Amino acid sequence: MTDQAGDSKPPSQRIADELRAAIQGGEYEPGEKLKSQRAFAEQYGVARNTVDEAFKILGREGLVTSEWGRGVFVREKQALIRLGNDRYSPKYRETGLSPFLIECAKQGKTGRFEVLGIERVKPDAELAKQLKVPGKTKSVLRRENVFYADDDPVYRVTTWIPWSIAEGTGLLQEEVPHQYGIHGILEEKGHVMTRINDEITARMPTPEEVRYLSLPSGVPVIEVAHTSLDQDGEPYELTKFVMRADMNGLNYNVPVE
DSSP, X not given: XXXXXXXXXXXXXXXXXXXXHHHXXXXXXXXXXXXXXXXXXXXXXXXXXXXXXXXXXXXXXXXXXXXXXXXXXXXXXXXXXXXXTTTTOXXXXXXXXXXXXXXXXXXXXXXXXXXXXXXXXXXXXXXHHHHTOOSSSOOEEEEEEXXXXXXXXXXXXXXXXXXXXXXXXXXXXXXXXXXXXXXXXHHHTTOOXXXXXXEEEEEOOOHHHHHHHTOOTTOOEEEEEEEEEOTTSOEEEEEEEEEETTTEEEEOOOOOO
16 A cells, blocks of 8 residues: 555555455455455555454445454345335235235245334324324324344334224234234224325434344444325324335335326
8 A cells, every 4th residue: 555645544544445445346245255454454564453443444334244253244235125105005915915024025035023012102292293193191002113034133113003093903912913914903993095105314323223123333224204194184103114224225116296
């Protein structure tokens, strides 16, 4: 590595720049093991901790992963589980599977979920406004789950439903007793989904999300705030999906109105 005139970057950053270019240029294959810290230190004429810092930079960017006792590897690209605008379409019902399970099956994976909690709660001001419920009482049911593809946690999902709809229904049970899941019960309560509103953002995860989703360093999350609107245009369910960005994608095909 040769210094360029006026280059004020520290050596670790310059090493990271060169390795990044090599990875993105295809010199290293996904899953390939990089040379050791010692080998790179000798190659660049720097201390091993300088190479370690370069690896950490690439790790934070999501380009490499470190495995204790094995080394540093180029991150492999995951087959994405895609969340689309048609995921609630009745065309999926004859399969007997939810859209998430269908997407898992497309990738040769088995989908499942773990219930974290089911509770009647008082909504914050924004949630109360969105669902048109009282904000001073426990006016919503909150369901929290983690969704898995094989053994990988891929979504943290929180759903809020007005208590006036959820009270006394199977929505209070961990295993929702309806072949079409929560939306089957909501339809029986007179709320047929006719429109959805999705607000999508990307951000770095919170420590809790890192723990629940087993997120590697440098991997952001995609947050989808989904609202279901019924035949009268009224909101009756709001779900927040927090998704691993390295394992999930979005696919929308909608008319231009």
